[in-house]
Every structure is written in structure tokens, then in C-alpha cells.
Amino acid sequence: MAPVKKSGRITIRTVAEDAGVSVAAVSKVLRDAYGVSEALRTKVRASMSRLGYRPHAAARGMRGQTYTLGFLIPDMRNPFFSDIFAGVNVALERTQYQTLLGVSESATSIEMALIEAMIDRQMDGLIVIGPRMMSQDVMQVAARLPTVLIGHHATPGANFDTVNNDDRLGAELVVQHLAAAGYSHIAYLNQQVTDAEQTMVTTHREIGYRQAMKDAGLGKHIQVFQALQTSRETQGVVRHMLQSRNRPDAIFCWTDFIALEVLSVARELGLSVPGDLAVVGYDNTAYCDLAQNALTSIDQSGQVLGLQAARLLVERIKGRDQAEHFVVTPRLVARASSSPRRP
Amino acid sequence: MAPVKKSGRITIRTVAEDAGVSVAAVSKVLRDAYGVSEALRTKVRASMSRLGYRPHAAARGMRGQTYTLGFLIPDMRNPFFSDIFAGVNVALERTQYQTLLGVSESATSIEMALIEAMIDRQMDGLIVIGPRMMSQDVMQVAARLPTVLIGHHATPGANFDTVNNDDRLGAELVVQHLAAAGYSHIAYLNQQVTDAEQTMVTTHREIGYRQAMKDAGLGKHIQVFQALQTSRETQGVVRHMLQSRNRPDAIFCWTDFIALEVLSVARELGLSVPGDLAVVGYDNTAYCDLAQNALTSIDQSGQVLGLQAARLLVERIKGRDQAEHFVVTPRLVARASSSPRRP
DNA sequence: CTGAAAGCGCTTACAG
DNA sequence: CTGAAAGCGCTTACAG
Numbered sequence: 105m106a107p108v109k110k111s112g113r114i115t116i117r118t119v120a121e122d123a124g125v126s127v128a129a130v131s132k133v134l135r136d137a138y139g140v141s142e143a144l145r146t147k148v149r150a151s152m153s154r155l156g157y158r159p160h161a162a163a164r165g166m167r168g169q170t171y172t173l174g175f176l177i178p179d180m181r182n183p184f185f186s187d188i189f190a191g192v193n194v195a196l197e198r199t200q201y202q203t204l205l206g207v208s209e210s211a212t213s214i215e216m217a218l219i220e221a222m223i224d225r226q227m228d229g230l231i232v233i234g235p236r237m238m239s240q241d242v243m244q245v246a247a248r249l250p251t252v253l254i255g256h257h258a259t260p261g262a263n264f265d266t267v268n269n270d271d272r273l274g275a276e277l278v279v280q281h282l283a284a285a286g287y288s289h290i291a292y293l294n295q296q297v298t299d300a301e302q303t304m305v306t307t308h309r310e311i312g313y314r315q316a317m318k319d320a321g322l323g324k325h326i327q328v329f330q331a332l333q334t335s336r337e338t339q340g341v342v343r344h345m346l347q348s349r350n351r352p353d354a355i356f357c358w359t360d361f362i363a364l365e366v367l368s369v370a371r372e373l374g375l376s377v378p379g380d381l382a383v384v385g386y387d388n389t390a391y392c393d394l395a396q397n398a399l400t401s402i403d404q405s406g407q408v409l410g411l412q413a414a415r416l417l418v419e420r421i422k423g424r425d426q427a428e429h430f431v432v433t434p435r436l437v438a439r440a441s442s443s444p445r446r447p
Numbered sequence: 448m449a450p451v452k453k454s455g456r457i458t459i460r461t462v463a464e465d466a467g468v469s470v471a472a473v474s475k476v477l478r479d480a481y482g483v484s485e486a487l488r489t490k491v492r493a494s495m496s497r498l499g500y501r502p503h504a505a506a507r508g509m510r511g512q513t514y515t516l517g518f519l520i521p522d523m524r525n526p527f528f529s530d531i532f533a534g535v536n537v538a539l540e541r542t543q544y545q546t547l548l549g550v551s552e553s554a555t556s557i558e559m560a561l562i563e564a565m566i567d568r569q570m571d572g573l574i575v576i577g578p579r580m581m582s583q584d585v586m587q588v589a590a591r592l593p594t595v596l597i598g599h600h601a602t603p604g605a606n607f608d609t610v611n612n613d614d615r616l617g618a619e620l621v622v623q624h625l626a627a628a629g630y631s632h633i634a635y636l637n638q639q640v641t642d643a644e645q646t647m648v649t650t651h652r653e654i655g656y657r658q659a660m661k662d663a664g665l666g667k668h669i670q671v672f673q674a675l676q677t678s679r680e681t682q683g684v685v686r687h688m689l690q691s692r693n694r695p696d697a698i699f700c701w702t703d704f705i706a707l708e709v710l711s712v713a714r715e716l717g718l719s720v721p722g723d724l725a726v727v728g729y730d731n732t733a734y735c736d737l738a739q740n741a742l743t744s745i746d747q748s749g750q751v752l753g754l755q756a757a758r759l760l761v762e763r764i765k766g767r768d769q770a771e772h773f774v775v776t777p778r779l780v781a782r783a784s785s786s787p788r789r790p
Numbered sequence: 791c792t793g794a795a796a797g798c799g800c801t802t803a804c805a806g
Numbered sequence: 807c808t809g810a811a812a813g814c815g816c817t818t819a820c821a822g
Binding site: 113115116117127128130131132134135137159160162163164165166167168 | 798799800801802
């Protein structure tokens with residue numbers, strides 16, 4: 105008896121037999137590799153679709169690529185990441201690449217574990233939004249596989265690409281906007297982290313805020329507060345800010361998410377926005393547009409960031425090893441939460 | 448010359464040599480399999496950690512499990528999914544399993560493509576939230592790999608597990624709550640889909656709504672509206688609802704997300720909530736608690752749903768083939784958006 | 791309890 | 807341009 109096929113699985117070998125060519129030829133067609141005639145290519149493709157062949161990712165990963173990209177976000181609650189992800193998908197639409205997400209819950213340890221898990225699973229490359237790990241760890245990861253960072257400002261000698269908006273400029277736009285609208289006691293509400301680094305977007309925003317305050321002659325009103333990302337923590341800090349003797353008349357929040365909490369606390373305390381307090385966010389997410397929020401924010405084009413990140417990553421996978429850094433110009437979108445004060 | 452190690456990679460073979468045992472023995476330790484002595488196990492583990500061994504997921508996937516679970520969500524904008532995901536992670540914390548996310552953007556075609564991609568990547572099992580595919584497709588997927596569905600009510604003979612809250616009861620709680628608070632023209636704002644199925648949570652909620660309206664003697668005020676999930680679409684439908692001759696005095700929305708849009712439109716039209724209009728959502732997501740929303744909602748314990756789904760999936764992977772269906776009891780959380788009417 | 795060997799489905803030099 | 811063969815790092819029967 106002839107040796108029977110053991111399993112029902114359609115493999116590269118099944119396709120090869122069906123098309124009457126070698127296994128190597130099928131592999132080449134699969135990878136769009138050089139050195140196969142058009143006739144053979146057509147024949148193989150026909151067999152593939154007739155048999156309903158699906159490549160086995162693990163087997164490919166044993167020798168070559170897995171065509172899987174890892175995408176790491178700090179949390180699922182921030183709608184801004186959804187915009188970025190949409191851009192990534194647009195860029196990869198007509199490719200063989202598939203993106204798989206990981207969520208680190210803003211914890212360095214989970215982030216590192218997820219990256220290890222993605223490396224174990226032979227991801228071809230990594231896109232990380234707002235990494236929490238130290239810069240040296242980032243360099244180590246980037247040495248192991250192609251890496252693009254969004255929301256992380258690279259220092260010279262980086263072995264990875266970055267995609268950002270100009271966070272200092274964004275913060276400056278906010279201060280200039282508020283100052284022009286008649287606010288002077290403008291506070292900055294920053295994210296609280298264990299190890300602040302120069303590379304973080306929040307650090308850049310704080311620098312831009314401080315600079316713009318000085319430039320506007322408001323240097324003596326500079327106030328920076330910090331809060332962890334939990335709702336309870338943020339509300340506590342904000343309540344404290346708003347009940348203090350020198351209460352700010354405007355709060356600039358590092359992200360929309362937090363600004364919504366500020367709006368909530370202000371309302372609970374009976375403060376009107378913007379009458380008693382102006383509020384500005386960052387990222388211009390969908391919630392800003394809701395009438396109950398009407399939140400002024402900085403648009404940094406999440407979709408563009410995602411699209412560029414995916415483009416850069418694919419370039420890197422294809423061999424580029426010189427770092428590239430893409431920067432988008434932020435734009436302020438004014439809404440009712442920061443309307444000009446009555447004189 | 449002795450044959451030299453070709454690459455620097457630490458494999459199961461490196462570990463075996465280091466520990467002075469066979470490759471098969473190392474594999475058994477790795478899989479926590481039966482038939483290895485405690486002494487050998489200890490020795491191998493020591494070598495593993497000394498060498499910093501990391502299992503190669505693709506290679507494992509060639510023969511056995513990949514220890515990777517697929518988790519599919521319709522979109523990244525709905526914060527409820529984040530609660531569910533948190534529960535999944537709690538359940539898998541001390542296991543070898545790693546979850547990777549896919550986002551289908553509420554599109555059937557993307558959902559199917561993602562599932563194919565996950566099968567190609569040899570995921571050990573799948574958790575899908577609110578699947579958009581037809582029930583027959585669900586059955587086909589479940590025939591190929593262990594599957595647990597959240598937010599999908601199984602019909603008899605299902606070859607998959609489900610985890611749900613009692614959506615009919617949830618809707619009934621809403622209607623009873625609103626009726627008791629003095630509202631009578633209670634409308635239901637449902638999700639618009641191309642092929643409505645009995646299995647969908649929104650269908651169950653509609654049934655519960657209709658039943659409760661009849662039971663409360665409000666059968667003649669039953670009104671069901673539908674809108675796609677985009678902000679523009681929803682706002683258009685809501686504006687139309689609120690400007691019609693027989694304007695409802697309360698709107699029950701199938702999810703919080705949409706209820707926030709209703710609050711926005713009401714405010715734009717100069718209607719006060721709950722004075723002119725009561726609004727109730729579903730899922731009790733974090734946004735409900737913000738003072739500017741103060742949205743009454745149904746809590747279905749996302750974290751519990753996620754935890755149970757992960758537990759059921761691991762059981763299935765380990766061999767259970769009889770379907771299990773876990774149901775959680777919903778609970779209404781009243782807030783200002785549905786306060787009792789003045790008599 | 792322990793290990794030698796076959797094989798999972800691909801890709802990659804290497805001949806022809 | 808085309809194909810035979812080795813090998814990627816594991817797991818799985820099967821002997822001992």
C-alpha cells in the first residue's frame with residue numbers, strides 16, 4: 105500500500121502534490137520570493153485556493169517570519185489608543201501582517217512580561233505605546249527585534265524608531281490659548297510615575313508648560329500636580345487642588361481621560377466650567393465632543409501616528425537599521441471648557 | 448573537532464546537556480507532565496533558570512500547545528470590554544497562558560479574518576465578546592478550537608461555552624425602575640445590525656424591555672429605535688427621537704457608550720436630564736460615575752464574566768467537551784439621570 | 791522513571 | 807527557473 109496521508113491538514117506538501125511541483129516552489133510562492141516563473145506561480149496559487157490552504161504560522165516561525173506584529177498599550181480605557189490602532193490597521197490592510205494586542209495596565213512588570221511573551225511567540229516586530237520601562241530596557245528589547253515606539257522621545261543613539269507629536273509645542277499651545285482667554289493661574293496635572301524620564305511625553309509636556317508660563321509672564325503661577333491613573337486617586341488630588349487657598353483658575357491635564365475626572369469633581373464642588381475653572385485635555389478623543397464635556401484638547405492625530413508607526417516597523421523588518429523619528433505637529437481644538445473669561 | 452553549537456540560542460537541548468539528562472526529560476518538566484522524578488525535575492529547573500531558558504512558542508505549537516489564547520473584542524472604545532479583560536487576566540495570572548487581543552471594529556469580515564489569523568497562529572482557545580458572525584459560523588469555529596463566547600446566548604446543541612448576564616432581566620429591571628420613578632413613555636435605543644439573531648444580547652434586552660413594558664401596563668408606549676455605533680449616526684437618530692411629536696420621556700440605551708451620546712444631544716437641544724428626559728445605560732462602566740454623566744446603568748460584573756470565561760476556556764482546552772453556560776444576575780445602579788419625577 | 795528517534799510544516803542554502 | 811534534503815525547537819509514542 106502507498107503511504108497514506110496521516111492527517112487531513114492541507115500543508116505546503118498537499119499543495120505541491122496538487123500543483124505537481126516541489127515543496128520548495130510552493131514555499132517561494134507563499135513568500136512572494138524571487139526565482140519562480142509566472143506560470144508556476146499561477147498554478148500554485150490556483151491549487152492553494154482550490155484546496156483552501158492556510159499557512160501554518162508556527163511552522164513558518166520556526167525558520168522565517170511569523171507575520172505577526174505585537175502592539176502594546178498601557179491600558180484599554182484610554183480611547184486615544186483606539187485611534188492609533190485604527191491607523192496601524194489601515195497601514196497593514198493589504199499585507200500579510202497581523203497585529204496582536206497586549207495590555208500592560210500601566211505596570212512595568214506586566215509590560216516586560218508581555219514583551220517577553222511576544223518575543224517567545226516570535227513576533228516579527230513590536231509597536232509600544234508610551235513604554236513604562238527604563239530607557240536601557242527599551243534598548244535591550246530593540247536589540248532583539250525591530251521596535252517602534254509611540255509616545256517616547258528617543259535620545260541620540262537609539263536603536264529603534266519613534267513616532268510622536270511635538271509634546272512641548274502642544275503644551276505651549278494650551279498655555280497660550282488659556283492666557284489669551286484671560287486665565288492666569290494655570291496648573292498642570294501630570295501623571296504620577298515612579299521613575300520619571302526625559303523620554304516621556306508627560307515630561308515634555310511639563311517642560312513646554314513651564315516654558316510657556318514663563319514666556320507669558322505667568323512664571324509665578326506655575327503649579328504642577330501629580331496623580332496616579334486611578335479614578336479615586338485623581339479625584340482626591342483634584343479635590344485638594346480645587347479646595348486649596350490659591351486655587352487655580354485653569355487646569356491643563358496631560359490626557360483627556362483625566363480631564364473628564366476634573367470636570368466631574370468641579371461639578372461636585374459646585375464650580376462652573378469655565379466660569380470658575382477652565383479645563384483642557386490632551387489627545388482630542390471622542391469624549392471631548394460630547395456636550396456634557398465640551399472639552400478643549402490638543403489633537404495629535406492618533407490615526408497618523410499609528411499609520412506611520414506601522415510603516416516604519418515594516419521598513420525595519422525589511423532591513424533598515426538606521427533610526428527614524430517621525431513627528432507630527434499638534435493642533436488645539438477649542439471648546440466651551442476654556443471659553444474666554446468675561447472681563 | 449566536536450560538532451559546535453551553531454547558534455547562541457538556548458534550547459531544550461542546551462538545557463538537557465547542562466542538566467545531564469535527555470531532551471525528552473526536559474520537555475516533560477517544561478509541560479509539567481507525569482513521569483519524572485522530583486530529583487530530575489529540580490535539576491532541570493535549576494539548569495533552565497541558570498541558562499535563562501525561554502521556550503520557543505512556535506516550536507511548541509508545531510506539536511503541542513502554544514499556551515496562547517485569543518481574545519476578540521468588537522471595538523476598543525467600549526470601556527466595558529476593559530473590565531472583562533481584567534477578569535480574564537486575573538484568572539490566568541498563575542498559568543502559562545498568555546492572552547493576545549484582536550479588535551474586529553464591529554465588522555463581521557474583520558472578525559472572521561481575525562479568527563482565521565488566530566487559528567493560523569495555533570491559538571489554544573478563543574474568547575469572543577459579542578460575536579457578529581452568524582450562529583452557524585460560530586459552530587464551525589468552535590468545532591476547530593475550544594471556544595467561549597461572552598455576550599452571546601447559546602441555542603441548544605452548542606459546541607461552545609457561554610458567559611452572560613441575564614439580559615432580559617436586566618432590561619426588565621430598567622423598565623421597572625423607570626416606571627416606578629414616574630416615567631411612562633420609555634423608548635429602547637438598540638444597536639443596528641444587518642442580521643439580527645436571537646443569540647444577541649441586544650435582542651434579549653429588547654425582549655425583556657417589551658415584556659416589562661406590557662407587564663407595567665405601558666404596552667402602548669413601546670418604541671424601539673436603532674442606530675449604528677458611530678457617533679454621527681447615533682446623534683442623528685436621537686435628535687430625531689427627541690424632536691418627534693410623541694417624544695419619549697425616558698430612553699433606555701443598550702450600552703453606556705450610546706447613553707453618553709443621548710446625554711449630549713439632550714443637552715444640545717436644551718432638554719434637562721432627568722427633568723425632561725431620563726436616560727439609562729447598560730454595563731455600568733466607569734463613565735457612569737462622572738458627575739457630568741451621573742448615568743443610571745445595569746451592572747453585569749464585567750470582571751466576573753471575564754474570569755469565568757477564562758476558567759471555562761482552560762477547562763475546555765484540558766478536555767471538557769460538554770457545553771457550560773454561566774449566567775450572572777444583573778443589578779441596577781441608580782444615579783441622577785433617572786431620578787424620580789416630581790409629581 | 792528515563793531516553794533515542796520520528797516528525798510537526800515550513801524555509802533555506804545548495805545542486806542541477 | 808526548479809527541486810531534494812537538511813534543519814528550526816519542540817512533543818509524542820515507544821522501548822528499556
